[in-house]
Structure formats: C-alpha cells, structure tokens
Amino acid sequence: MTTPDRRRLWATASLALGAFLLLTLLPIGLTGPVGATVGPGLWRALGLGALGLPLFFLAIGLAGFGRLGRLDPKRAAILLGAIAFLVPYLIGVLARVAQADFLGPLAEWGVTPRLVGWLPGLFARAALDSIGVAGGLIAGFVALTAATLGTLAWHPLQRLEDGPRPKPEPAPEEPVVRIADQVVEVEEPEPTGLLDKVRGKRKKEPVAPTAAPEDDPDLVAPPVVSNDDALPPIDLLAPPVAA
Template sequence: MSEEGRRHLGAIIALVLGSFVGLTLLPIDLTGPVGRWLGTTLWRLLGVGAVGFPLLGLAVGLAGFDRLPQLDMKRAAILVSGLVIVVPFIIGVLADVRPEAFDSTDIAPRLTGVVPGFAAYYVVGGIGPAGGLLFGFVSLSALTILTIAWHPLMRWVGTRDGGDALDGKVGGAVGSRTGPATIARTASAPDEEEEDLVAPPPATRREKKPKKPVRTSDAPLGDLADDSVLPPIDLLTLPPAQEGDASGAELDRLGQVLVETLRTFKVEGSIAGRTTGPVVTQFEVVPAPGVKVGRIAALADDMAITMRAQSIRVAPIPGKGAVGVEIPNPTARMVSLRELLESGEWEHTRGTLPIALGRDLEGKPIIADLAKMPHLLIAGATGSGKSVAINTIISSLIYRYTEKQLRLLMVDPKMVELSMYNALPHLRHKVVTNNSDAANALKWA
C-alpha cells in the first residue's frame, strides 16, 4: 500500500471512530452497553473535554484528506488532544471546582470532569486563581503555536513599514514570480532589502521605475567584495574506487544477446558500435536491407521481456544509418556529486545559476542553468530520485555562491525534505513549514 493509501485509510478509521465516540456521548442509546459505558466514563473523567474525541476523529480525518490546509494528521491530533484537557482545566479554574463537588449535579463539575478538575484544584491551591488562569493561558498558547503557528496575542505583533507583512517572519526571503532566477534577485546585502540589484531576466510587471542595469550571464552574483569562502569539496563523498562502467566483456555479451533476440523475432541486423554510460548502454544496430526501423521499435517491449531488462528504448540515430537500442547495464554505476563539481565542465560553465544534474549517455557531465528554467517541476514515482535531485540542485548552488552572493527561500509544508537546511547561512529565514506562512512568504517575495 502506498503512503497516500495508508494516510487515507487512517483518515477513514479516524472518522469512523470519532463518529462512534460522538454517538456514545448522546443521551439516547445508539451504541449498546459498550457505548453507554464509554460515554459515561468520558463525561465523568473529562467533562466537556469528552466532546473533543469526536472532534479529534473529524480533525484527523479531514487532515488525512488534505481538507485542513494548516494541519496534518499529527498536528491535528496534538491540537485536539491538548484542547480536551486545557479547556476543561480553564473552566475548573474559573468555577473553583473542588473534589467533593464531582458527585453533585452542579453544572460546573460536570463540565470540568475529574481529571481536569483535580488538575485545576491543585494548581489553584498552589498559585491561586490568577496563577491558574495564567497557567491555562500559557498552555493554550503553547499548544496553538506548536500546531497552527497562532497565539492569542497574534494581533499585537506589528510589521515594519506597513508593506512587508511577512518581513518579520521571513526577513529578506528571496523569490519572485519568475521562479528559480529569483534566487539571485535579492542576494547582495543580507541586512537590508535589496531592490537595487541587477535583475536576471526581464521582469514581466510594468512598473514606472528606473531601468536597472542588466547583468551578463558570466557576471558574479551579489557583493563583489565578498570575502566569504565556499564550502570545501572534501565534505562530499568520493565514489567508491571499485565502481566503474560495465566491463567490455559484459557489454559484448549483452550485444550478442541483443542480436540473437532480434533474430528470434525474424529481424536481421548487426552491431556497428556502442556508447556506454553509467546506467545505460546504447547499441548501434544496423538493420539488414529491407528491415524497417519501425519494426525494430515495435519490438521494444518484447525485447525487454526476452532480455529480462527493466525497459528498452529504441530510436533512430540522426546522421547514422543505424538504430539506437538503449539497454540498462548489467551493473549501474553511481554518479556522485563530487565528481561532477570537480569536472572541467563545471569549472568552465558560464551559467548564472549552474546545477549539476548527472551524466549523459556518453558519460559526460550535464551542467544546466537554473536561471533558464523559470518554471521547474520535479516529478516521478516513489524511489525515482526526486529528493536526490532537489538536494543536488541546492548543493550545486551553495558550492557556486557564498551566503553574501545568494539568498534562498525554502518552503516545506510536509517538513520532510528541507528541514535539514535550517542551519544553511544562505537562508534569509528558516524553512517555512506552515501553509499560511508559505502563502504570505510568496506574496512578500
């Protein structure tokens, strides 16, 4: 079962359990003896806090189906579970509930419950009613800040200059509507709002402002007098010495198997050459006279099954009278980031925001320019390398520019991938994990 399927199943179970507990709290008998006992016990122990259990199931269920934008399932459970205790506790402090009143029919002890009531009694006995209320206020604030990044004094928090509503939260965070190129947009002075820096691509908004000088692709980002140093390359791991491309004998055998497989399907041809990469080898198959290229391409899936390969790609090779058949190597070679950053292609690239992506079919390093990708989407199945790609892009940028030349804004609502970068000096603000803060940060940028 996929992660999303497990989350949805958990959400359904939470909704069902919450509905059942909610029915046990009703004055009518709909859940049998088990429900009557459960409802009576919850009312007595938690008072009005018992209502939190059906709300807990509802909140966890909605969060599991992504219906609560500011909460995930874990934080929803923490929030409601905390309110189950904090709210009756505050009622007990206000009503001055005492242990001997729990067996009475008064409304205040029934609303407070035994557990929050005893807690309120002992807290008030130690620090008084005023101290008890302050303790409840602090507990409520800590709970809401931990889960939804809100507290009762939020309205008292002011902003600077009136215009930058998120300036105190995401001070100097970088970004714009043009995507990756904004990483270089506000990168020169970390302690002030840099609006006079040269802009990468032309802005799409029409504003009556003095035209900014255009920076060439080989001009450095940020402060020219930057005395910071780049991280040492020794922080990156070298690839194991024993790793390498597939041996010639293995590839010769693989080519022979390819020819024999084609003959099995009544297609004659010969191997004219091959190009070997870290993961895939491209064989140049010269078809016999009268054999159409489309016939070989149509056999790609059949050849993959016969050769026990995960997949096979077939395409004509431009400029050659041959068909390229790409087959996974018997043993794939891991491409490390360090070997790409130590390559000549990386040293001589003139891109504004160069990123190392890997090696091509011929084993040559692939160095792209992030500034030429105004909209970049990384997608793929589980385990296909999305997280590795994101970490590689970030690492490439910080190995190219110092914190005075480059500023980053990171948003990670799931708190899974980017939290490790909180200590990165290139960040103008810690990784944004709250959805509302993320929206405000993007508007600010």
C-alpha cells in the first residue's frame, strides 16, 4: 500500500470513528451496549467538551483528505483537543464549581456540572483554590493563545502588534488597450465688452479713398506704353528663304 493510500485509509477510519462517537452522545440507542457505556461516560468526564471528541476525529479525517486548508491532521487534533478541554474549564472557573458538584450519579448533577465535566472541573477547582477566578481565566486565555499560535499561527491579540503587516499581493492586471484622446477645438466666444464693440464698429466702417492732389508731380501716373512698339518688324518674323 502506498503512502497516499495509507493516508486515505486513516482519514476514512477517523471519519467513521468520529461519526460513531457522535451517535453515542445522542439518546437514540443505535450504537449498542458500547455506545450506551461510552456516551454517558464522555458526558460525565468532559461535559460540553464531549462534543469535541467526535469533532476531533472528524477534523482529523477531513484534514487527511485536505479539506481543512493549511491544517494537517496533527494541527487539527491539537486545536480541537485544546478547545474541547478549555471551553468547559473556563465555564467551571466562571461558575466556581466545587468537588461536591460531581459526586453522585449523572442524573442528579446540575446544569453547571453537566456542562463542565469532572476532568475540566478538577483543573478549574485547582485554579480557583490557588490563583482565583482572575488567575484561572488568564491561565485559560494563555493556553488558548498557545493552541491557536501552534496550529493557526494566529492569536487573539494580533491587532496589538506593532510593525508593518504583510500586504496582500495585488491581482495581476489585465492588458488594457489605450485609445488616443480626441482633439476638440474650442471656439473662442465673440467679444462682448464695450471696447470690443467699439472696435467692431470701426472695422465695419468703410474707409474713403483720398484723392491725390493734381499739382503734385510725384503722384502723376506714368505714361502707358503700347504693346505694338515692343514687337519687332513684321519682316523679321517671315521664314527664311531656302538656298
């Protein structure tokens, strides 16, 4: 069997196990005696985190088939396991659970013990006895940050970081054909000012020609020369006689 086939087999087995565990948590009686034992045991131990166990295996299967993006099966298992434990733990710290809440059969438990479970409740009670409510919440927040950093490379206080953030790469630009701009001639408006009106009237008035004085010898027209005097004699225009 090749490595990709083994990966597909493990992913299929994880999906099947996750589906079976999810059915054991439901009161429908489809999983037989094993489900009747495993289901109540998960509710008693993990409380609300019992839902995280089938999701844990389902996420491993989906990651094996490459359906969770950058999350591989190992990272998906770490993230789901941390969430399944930390959510009931934080509820137990806020509700200030006590050890006496988890004594007796499951049917006699209150709402808070059912949500917390005895395992997260044990850690919540230890945090309350040592560092109090504030310390327990801070410890849970730090643990959740460590889980998200180790799996998603993200943490809740990322906005407080100083420094340039990586900018998304711009999408490749498509080639654009540029069309030459059209040249539009703008007609100048006609003059509307008072000075322009006066100039326009002056241009329209015809100028009378001035007559030259008769006694001025420089202004006398030159004599007209006839074109007949400029031609040669008619005899010279006859063709030559052949010898």
